[in-house]
Amino acid sequence: MNHRTLSFAGLMLLLALLIGCENTVEPERATLRLNLASERFRTSRSLLPTPQDMTITTVRITGTGPKGQTVDVQSEDQVVEIGNLAIGTWILHAVGFNSKGTALVSGDVTTLLSSVTNEATLELTQLVGEGVMSVQLSWDPDQVASDVRLEAQLFHQSGSPVALEVGALNKADGTVSLTKTLPAGSYYLKLQLFSQEVLVSGASQSLRILDGVTSDGSIELIIGDLSTAYTIMVVNNTMLPIEGSIVSTPLQAKAGDEVTLTYTPSNLPEGIGINDLQIDWYCEGILVQASQAAYTSIPLAGVHRYDVIVNHDRLGSLGSSTILLDMPRSLTQRQGRTRQEAASVGVFVH
Known part of the structure; x- marks a missing residue:
């Protein structure tokens, strides 16, 4: 078995359904051959997991077919063959995992396995699960008045706003924490710091949420x-x-x-x-x-x-x-x- 890391960015599972039955033995059976292709999640720093955590290394394929037959296969290879499957309609589901077993993306397809229909495409486009955003903010308390306040807005990659509550500011130390559980996906954070109702600092940061992972980091608001x-x-x-x-x-x-x-x-x-x-x-x-x-x-x-x-x-x-x-x-x-x-x-x- 070739242990190959699957790169991500479109993650395509090409399902080649090659008919391998003989007329005299199991005439209603065939071999399911899976050609796996993907691109790798890539990233570089704090509010994002490591590149290793963002890389898909294994894919698990499950499905149900005719006569109540099921399939459950996990592979690190680009090509997987599953023999002795019943001819007919198959409903397939696939999930890509990193080396730590964290689910990253999933996809589904319904296809007919027959002597005529021998190919189907399964695209992994659904991010899986939810994780936690934890951001520590800091500023120089000697440069702001006692009425200092922070406005924080969170947006999904699509541009839609996400509700985010700003907790109590530690005005003596010039710090505050922003924490929120979010569905897996890409987001960006917009920050504005005000003193005496005048904007004195701000920042914009992007972040990525993975299933079961805390994406944490710190941002210094420079005045x-x-x-x-x-x-x-x-x-x-x-x-x-x-x-x-x-x-x-x-x-x-x-x-x-x-x-x-x-x-x-x-x-x-x-x-x-x-x-x-x-x-x-x-x-x-x-x-x-x-x-x-x-x-x-x-x-x-x-x-x-x-x-x-x-x-x-x-x-x-x-x-x-x-x-x-x-x-x-x-x-x-x-x-x-x-x-x-x-x-x-x-x-x-x-």
């Missing part, structure tokens, strides 16, 4: 402070199959400069291009541009978080990337602050 230095930190926050990066142009931006952020995917499968993706831009949790690979603006001084949420019609494709953009003050702003600081200690600057 931008003004700085005279200009730095760019690119953080790869991709959590689902579509990975990518964001670059800023120009690299040495000055106060008041127009800055263009460009997103580039890095792991698209063959046959899919960037024009096939839904790419949305968020600035501190606010949607600023939809369906574009680049975003241009004139950022204010300070640190700003830009998130890209990228999606494709394929199951489990939702991903995200992040860049922190630190814009310097203008010369006038720096001189004004110097005078204010000097005046506070009784020094006149001229």
Whole structure:
């Protein structure tokens, strides 16, 4: 038996029903041959299980046929033959599992096994079970007022909203936990932090839920402070199959400069291009541009978080990337602050 890991993304079970009966022995019986083909779930970090947990290694096929006959086969091979099956209509069900025995996807087909009908296709398109989302959020409590509050919204990959309750904030430590049991699937989380009813930080993250698995991680909500230095930190926050990066142009931006952020995917499968993706831009949790690979603006001084949420019609494709953009003050702003600081200690600057 060839122990082969089944790759995922469309997971197709090609059922070749090859008739193997002789006229003189068992004339109402045939051999069921299963050709298995699939693509692999792929991912990269915290709010998502490991790549091994997302990889289908075995498939279990069960079914019922004529005269009450049943079949129950589990295989790691691409081709499975089940002999001595009754000619007639078969109802087949298949489930793909990872190496830990966690069910990932399933599918069904009803087919007629006969000397004429010898092929059927079973597609695994139904995600199985439910899991838990557990996200730990943190921020600097010294940078917010006592009325700090968090708005959190959760969306399914299809775009439909999912009810999510925000628990009590630990305002002294600047933390809160978001926990919810969800059906298996892909989701994205939108976060906005307010102080004195002013948006001070935000984030957008994608996540994947597997049956019986807790998808946990932590997100730091950065509150931008003004700085005279200009730095760019690119953080790869991709959590689902579509990975990518964001670059800023120009690299040495000055106060008041127009800055263009460009997103580039890095792991698209063959046959899919960037024009096939839904790419949305968020600035501190606010949607600023939809369906574009680049975003241009004139950022204010300070640190700003830009998130890209990228999606494709394929199951489990939702991903995200992040860049922190630190814009310097203008010369006038720096001189004004110097005078204010000097005046506070009784020094006149001229």
